Amino acid sequence: MGNDIIGWDLRTVFQQSCADLGVNIDLRAVVNDSVATILSHMHTDRRCKIGVIVGTGVNASVKVPITCLDEEKLSRCNPRDLERYVECILNTELSMFGTDILPRTRWDVELDAANEKPGFQPFEMMVSGRYIAEVARYIVRDTVLKFRPSSAVPTGLDKLYGLDASTMSVVERELDIHFARQQFLARHPCKEGRLSLTIEEMKFIRAAFYAVSSRAAAVVAAGILALAVSVLPPSTPGDGDEIVVAATGSVIEKYSGFRLRVQEFLNLLGHRRGKKIVLAVTEDSSIWGAAVAAAIN
DSSP states (O other): OTGGGTTOOHHHHHHHHHHHTTOOOOOOOOOOHHHHHHHHHHTTOTTEEEEEEESSSEEEEEEEEGGGSOHHHHHTSOHHHHHHOSEEEEEOOGGGOOTTTSOOOHHHHHHHHHSSSTTSOTTHHHHSHHHHHHHHHHHHHHTTTTTSOGGGSOTTTTSTTOSOHHHHHHHHHOSSHHHHHHHHHHHSOOSSGGGOOOHHHHHHHHHHHHHHHHHHHHHHHHHHHHHHHHTSOOOOTTSOSEEEEEEESHHHHHSTTHHHHHHHHHHHHHHHTTOEEEEEEOTTHHHHHHHHHHHHO
């Protein structure tokens, strides 16, 4: 379907569809999720220059001078808008970056090879909720479960995408390893109770989950810093020293300790580059961002 609508004027399509249903609307703005995220926060905080989404999918947007657009894009802009505005919000499609840059393990290579479009979204495949759970499942499959009979493999862990990031989050959150095992087995019970997971096996599984999610947090922080250093223009008087990043998405909002780890990596990496970058979680940004865009127009 995506290829079928290339070149369409979405405003016209939406309005005509609503008219066909007898619904009278005046569509003022069409924004994607990353643009909505930054819009939802920057109208109240001028320090906000980046928006990032980390959930099932991943993306980011940045506020830049309109002169950053190439001639081809500028030629498609309304001339009156070019006279009126000096800045714009750029959708980066961050999920597609990272080829031959991000270091990969053999599990990353396996995951990419099994994907519908190998090599299409290298960044996303290291950080999104869908993919970090699958990498973690591969690790557990090739270590803890390798020497178990198939009848003793916890339910679902022998199937593609059989592990969910929410389970990883629950296991990481529980400090008591016995309770963590209980929570894990409630979601993935063993077929043979006598071969249930040992405490040592559960400790390894939790450590594997933490390693995968921590790597994801580090990659997210590196991506944000790359945008701050390479894309954003130098600060101007009155901007302040901080760069605020509007952040949303199920992983960054709900995964246990994930947002804190991203911030810690931003503090570490930002200090080395002379940047102070602060995450600001923006809930319901798709709604608020679209409302702001409509109000502007």
